[in-house]
Amino acid sequence: MPTEKSLLDILWVLVCSGLVLIMQGGFLVLESGLTRAKNSINVAIKNVADFGVATLLFYSFGFGLMFGTSWHSVFGTSLFFPNFQPGDAWAPTFFIFQLVFCGTSATIVSGAVAERLKFSSYMLATALISGFIYPIVGHWSWGAGILEEKNGWLSSIGFHDFAGSTLVHSVGGWVSLALLMVVGPRIGRFPKDSAPMQVTGSNLPMAMLGGILLWFGWMGFNGGSTLSFDEKVPGIILNTVVSSGFSMMVAMMLAWGIKGFPEPTAPLNGSLIGLVAVTAAADCLTPFQSAIVGSIAGLLIYPSELLLEKLKIDDAVGAVPVHLVGGIWGTLAVGFFGDLSAMETEIGRFSLIIVQFLGILSVGIFSFGVSFLVFWALNRIFPLRVDGDEERMGLNISEHNATTELIDLFLAMDYQRKTGDLAKDVPVEPFTEVGQIAERYNLVLGKVRTTLAENEQARTEIAEAYERVRHEQDRAEKLLLNVLPPSIAAELKQNAGLIAESYPDVSILFADIVGFTRLSSKMKPESVVRILNQIFSHFDILAEKYRLEKIKTIGDAYMAVGGLPVPEKDHPLLVAHMAWDMKEILSRFKLKKSRTGLRMRIGINTGPVVAGVIGTKKFIYDIWGDAVNLASRMESHGVPGEIQVTESTAEAIRSDFELVERGNIEVKGKGFVKAFLVRRRIRNPEESLSHLNFSLGTN
Known part of the structure; x- marks a missing residue:
């Protein structure tokens, strides 16, 4: 990899690093929305904390293991606690870009094992993947790094994984699968003598927003993997979008045809598996080939979910089907469809398919084997999951003591609904928005049986307030059109x-x-x-x-x-x-x-x-x-x-x-x-x- 980079290349990679970091927020929103409200805070904290762990370990020794001087093409032996030279803008830029990739691989595990794992256990899993597993497999294929020394052994035999279908996403998927097999399913997910119970997420629109954020961040994930801003970038981003779009539609139509209705998470995970699949070959496919890769990926998501259910492996958000299955297919697709001249490979297509399969197999054995052995051994000494009572209570409270005023208010209101006892006011937490709601609710309790006239007055006031709001909206609309062209103003209102x-x-x-x-x-x-x-x-x-x-x-x-x-x-x-x-x-x-x-x-x-x-x-x-x-x-x-x-x-x-x-x-x-x-x-x-x-x- 050349060390001389123009300022435009450096700026592009830094911008793409920011886009990839946005994916942390995408995973946070997606996983919180697909899990139950009693665990949403726990899921969110894990997605924040794992990037901190990844930063600490990747800077300390992960970056060196991945990009340092190679020991027999297996792992790096230098660049620990790197101290980049003043005036060298490219080296820290390259480090930041690789760090956000490491964080992405680590955070995949969070959603898969949600709603049952201790927070400390998850931190250990994050440390294992970001400090050891990901850097070593990354060295095998991407190990040339900034030293421009001997590549890892997979790279030497011609393995091609452009932006990490295997090295990032399958690694996260393999580690997730190992941890799922050790800790087991959530309570009630697979009842005896009955069909598996489906767990409905607390906020599916929020999960959809997370999917869109991931789609947006993926443009930097794949677009920045050129490590320069050149003529290949638009085509790579186009391939990324096309694959995801086709994958989403195929997955949605397949689930619709089987279930008889458009299942809410089908287009979400369908779009994500298409993104994962095209990541390995985004630099060597045509848009038409990307559509084929995405379409096949969309066909794989539903059967993969059914297989996990049959094996009674409880993946809370579908991380294994999306990242593991999508990563395997995308890496194989390089051999089937990849432009050999664009990859600058000296081996033929059949040999490339064999090499790609060997890369998938070796990374899978290492990632799954190491993580399964570590988790199994730790679980024998230190149970990785919370106990049954804590799981039923929810990890928000049991792990973080993070009850909310809103939950307390709902419990009090539910008690009144069940008993009919409206004599006692609900508790009021002062100086909070929920407290203000509780105060208003208590006022309603005092007046609910007194006068309909007051209710009518309240409706009148609401109508007047609505009219004032409408008037202000009209005024704001005129002001906006006085500042911006109408077409631009309309776009600004729809897209911030x-x-x-x-x-x-x-x-x-x-x-x-x-x-x-x-x-x-x-x-x-x-x-x-x-x-x-x-x-x-x-x-x-x-x-x-x-x-x-x-x-x-x-x-x-x-x-x-x-x-x-x-x-x-x-x-x-x-x-x-x-x-x-x-x-x-x-x-x-x-x-x-x-x-x-x-x-x-x-x-x-x-x-x-x-x-x-x-x-x-x-x-x-x-x-x-x-x-x-x-x-x-x-x-x-x-x-x-x-x-x-x-x-x-x-x-x-x-x-x-x-x-x-x-x-x-x-x-x-x-x-x-x-x-x-x-x-x-x-x-x-x-x-x-x-x-x-x-x-x-x-x-």
């Missing part, structure tokens, strides 16, 4: 994440009032604001007239763009006509006291930009790119009272304007750029743009 899009061809206008700073220094502040408001209000009307997007004003400068967010092929003409009207409007504007006229410098350029929303408070819709900078230079290097355009804009507006070539202008960072001045408008916009389906109106 990053909003950004590339536009290959737009026209950017920059305008600046010549000498206004000097003139404004002699005016009162309110006069300056009033003048600019009058001028820019006219410009805003023009922007709406010509279907341009006003980007911003800075001081006495005005910026607008044509062709986004709704593409418009005639954007150069629209921008040029607006610029001409701006110049005419300003030529008629006189300062009252001095009767001084105002002039503008206007610059226009046509080219590609990136547009998006920046910030969460006082956010703006803005554009970036070299085309923006060049448009700004056209204004700043322009002639007072003139419109100066680049050659790309000039060619697009010759039908409507007479142009004069000004010559080459030296522009910082661009060298010499040919510029043109707009001398005369030879066609009216109503004539040249009559084909547009809107009225241009008049000034």
Whole structure:
């Protein structure tokens, strides 16, 4: 692996590390939602704590075992407690990326053994996988690391696991299976002489959110495994998404056909097994092949769950079918479908299949064998699971003493429901939201039999409050549309994440009032604001007239763009006509006291930009790119009272304007750029743009 990395590569890997770390949150939300409420806090704490354990052990010696100087291609013997050199940005970046991978492998176990395992036992399992098992199997295939020394033995024979279907996910699956076999199923899961009991999760929508977070994080998981930002990245991410989408639909339709209804967790685990499966070969598949890999993975999830039930292995969230079965299939799929030239392998396809199978077998024997022996031995000395009473009570209380006011309130309310005794108020925990609910409930108990009139008044107040909320929503909607384009505002309301899009061809206008700073220094502040408001209000009307997007004003400068967010092929003409009207409007504007006229410098350029929303408070819709900078230079290097355009804009507006070539202008960072001045408008916009389906109106 090359040690010389560009800053863009380093930034990309760091961003992807953050995306993979988000997967910890995805696992937390998914597993909490698929388990019962009495255990949800325990599950959440485990998903937080295991990354801490992984960090401690991976930094101490796991990273060295995985990437240090190789001992007979089995494990590393250096880089323990690594101290990276100052100025070497790539080494710590590589460490962080590998650390979040280690954390992902470790946290897989959490959901599988949920609702029965002691917290201390889980910490031991996390330590075993993150400090020993994962680093060693990782060395076998990924051991070259930052030292660029001899690879591990699996890598030497041609084993290919791009981002860890086997090395990350199957390892987590094997360790989960071993621990499940040692600790056994949850109480009541497999009753004697009856069908297995299904345990319903406490919050399935929350679990679905976890699945989406994992899907999002997987883009960094696979996309960052290139360890550089190159032309392969978009294809790898595309393969990841395609495989998951096909897998989800196949799994959902299969379960639907068998059970007669769309089972809630089928699309969830179906999408995840597709992600796991494509991870080994995301760099060497076509999108069509990725769809095949994902579809086959989707067919495997339901039979795998049935097999575990038949064997009475109680996997609380389906981690073994998703990560173990999906990892095995995805690793074999490399041999069946992988592009040999993309993998730069020297062995044939049949040999590659054998090597892939050998890799699966060796990693499975080591991961399962070591973990099963360790867990079995520990369980003989120190029972790994909680006792029956603690399990029935729930691990939130038994392991963390984490009862909640909400549970206490529900118990008191349930007592009143069963006994009918409403004389005693429910307990109130002050200074909490649940306490406030309890106080209101007690008020209801005192008045429930007294007067229907008060209930009617309460309904009236609710209706009035709703009307006020609706009024505020309408007001907020108008304010939002005044700040952002309608399409961007609609997207922002639906998606609170990053909003950004590339536009290959737009026209950017920059305008600046010549000498206004000097003139404004002699005016009162309110006069300056009033003048600019009058001028820019006219410009805003023009922007709406010509279907341009006003980007911003800075001081006495005005910026607008044509062709986004709704593409418009005639954007150069629209921008040029607006610029001409701006110049005419300003030529008629006189300062009252001095009767001084105002002039503008206007610059226009046509080219590609990136547009998006920046910030969460006082956010703006803005554009970036070299085309923006060049448009700004056209204004700043322009002639007072003139419109100066680049050659790309000039060619697009010759039908409507007479142009004069000004010559080459030296522009910082661009060298010499040919510029043109707009001398005369030879066609009216109503004539040249009559084909547009809107009225241009008049000034």
